[in-house]
Amino acid sequence: MAIIVFVTRNPDKIREVNEILKDMPGNTPFVIKGLDALHCTDEIPETSKTIEGNAIQKAKFIYDRYQVDCFAEDTGLEIEALNGQPGVLSARYAGPGRGAEDNIHKVLKEMENQINRTARFKTIIALIYRGKIYTFKGVCDGKITNSRKGSGGFGYDSIFLPVGEQKTFAQMDSFEKNKISHRNNALIKMCEFFNNIEISEK
Numbered sequence: 001m002a003i004i005v006f007v008t009r010n011p012d013k014i015r016e017v018n019e020i021l022k023d024m025p026g027n028t029p030f031v032i033k034g035l036d037a038l039h040c041t042d043e044i045p046e047t048s049k050t051i052e053g054n055a056i057q058k059a060k061f062i063y064d065r066y067q068v069d070c071f072a073e074d075t076g077l078e079i080e081a082l083n084g085q086p087g088v089l090s091a092r093y094a095g096p097g098r099g100a101e102d103n104i105h106k107v108l109k110e111m112e113n114q115i116n117r118t119a120r121f122k123t124i125i126a127l128i129y130r131g132k133i134y135t136f137k138g139v140c141d142g143k144i145t146n147s148r149k150g151s152g153g154f155g156y157d158s159i160f161l162p163v164g165e166q167k168t169f170a171q172m173d174s175f176e177k178n179k180i181s182h183r184n185n186a187l188i189k190m191c192e193f194f195n196n197i198e199i200s201e202k
Contacts, residue, residue, distance in 0.1 A: 003031050004127075007044060007058045007072035012154040013183075020178045020187050038066050051076045051088050052135060055126035063128045071127040071190065075182065077156045079144060080118040082110060090156070100155055104148065108159065117143040119160065121182040125190055134193060138185030153177065 008014060014034055021032065044061055048054045051074045058072035076087045086093035086107065094102035111117065118141075125136040142162040150158050150170030157169035162180055169177050178184050 003033060003069065004129075005038060005062060005066075005068050005070040006032050006034055007062050007070055009035055009044075013073070016174070016178065016181075016183060017187065019174050020181075020184050021191075035062075038062070038068070040066070044072075046074070049088060051122060052124045052126070054088060055124045055135070056133060059126040059128045059133070063131075069127075069129050071125055073123055073125045073183065073186065075121060075123040075155075077107075077160070078120050078122055079107070079111070081114045081116045082107075104156060104159055107144065107156065108147070111144050117145075119144050121156075121160065123182040123186045125186045127190060127193070129197075134190075136186045136189035136193070138182040138187070138189070140180060140182040140185065 006014060006017060014032075018032060040062070042061075042065070044058050046054045046058065048057050054074040055072050058074070059070055062068070062070045062072070074088070076090045078084045078087050086103070090103070092098070092103075094106045120142065121140045123138045125138075127134045127136070140162055142160050142165075145159050145161050145168060148158040148170075149161075149168045150172075152172065152174075153168075153170040157177075159168065161168050165172075165180070167176070169181070
């Protein structure tokens, strides 16, 4: 059983990843530990211009300092009518020091009177395992609602309606969301990678 450090201090992401892994079929072939396990208090850099670049940058930062198997993820909301924005800037779209509600307000303002509301969430996981870098992508297609709907979830969940669904992510319970989420899709690919590694090493 591998031990993997998840490079984040976001409690919502840690909770969501653990819930997704718990609900996956079969045995998850690794144990997740957070940055607290390393007593890491460093500021983790996120200065890349791409979602994939940020994920790799964060994972390499921890691996270079602690030499442990680890993974980092970066997620962005890409809106077609806004030319893919907020994208890599999703967490800080409204500016430095602003929170999720400010980000949502800015998106809704920019989407006023837009007919094309197509959007997608994209997650990139960057895994460093035995010194090698692997990346896994997960996508969830949907559209931006006209207003906030639901009080659950986090980030942009209250304004994102997945394709084929009647509820925003914020209106779903965690089980409903995790079945179809971008993060779930990326984690499935990482789990498949570890299962293949286990098979090849037997």
